[in-house]
Amino acid sequence: MPHVPFQETGTYPCPVCHCGDIQSLSLMEAMSCSVCQHIFTPQFEEQSLKLADSQVGLQWYWNGKRWQGKPSHVLAINWQYGVAAIAFVTLPTLIMGVSAYLFPPLPGTAFPWFPLAWTGLTFISHVGCLLYLASEYYQFPLGLYVKTVGRRMLGRVQVSNQ
Ligand SMILES: [Zn+2]
Incomplete structure (x- = not known):
């Protein structure tokens, strides 16, 4: 596959949902995705793309074939979120598990x-x-995504049947 420059007239894969295409909006210095409807601000000199409609300052760089994310400050925040998320899941589970282990039900108890x-x-x-919080935070259109992926898979099945 040859390298394609990032330019106004092209169609590029969406870096958010990975299943739609982004295209320039007419009369606007913005691009939007056909599936997740996110709005992006393109910077053609930098060959970069910024997510315009979310508080998350996500930015990607076009390498001629695909998008590469380099949001260093976002990653730094996400690292702390990651630790909090792991604690949020493991601590309550651990407490429940340990108490279930330390205080096993008496033999013959119901349930x-x-x-x-x-x-x-x-x-x-x-x-x-x-998962719910994450999809809200990134405004990830889970329903649309599932629908599009499903439609693609159905399309593939129909094509292979013919
Ligand atoms: Zn998209």
Whole structure:
């Protein structure tokens, strides 16, 4: 695949959802994605693209084939978020697990599996919480994404059947 410069007339893959295409909006110095509807500010001299409609200062550089993210300050913040996220999931699960282990149900009690199930539930609910927060934070259109990927897979199945 030859190197393609980042220019106003081209169509490029979306760096946010990875399944749509971004194109220049007519009469505007902005580009938008056909799937996730994010708005980007292109900087053609720098061959870079900035996410314009989110508080997250995400920026990518075009290397001729694909986007490369270099948001150093965002990464620094994300590192701390990562630690907080891991603690948020592991601590409650650990507490539940340890207490279930230290205080096992008396033999013959009803629902002896309950502490274990509760530990699992704690883990799942905290992970779910995190996923929801992350998708909200990045304004990631989970529904649209699933729909587009599904449509593509269906299209591929139909093509291969013919
Ligand atoms: Zn997109």
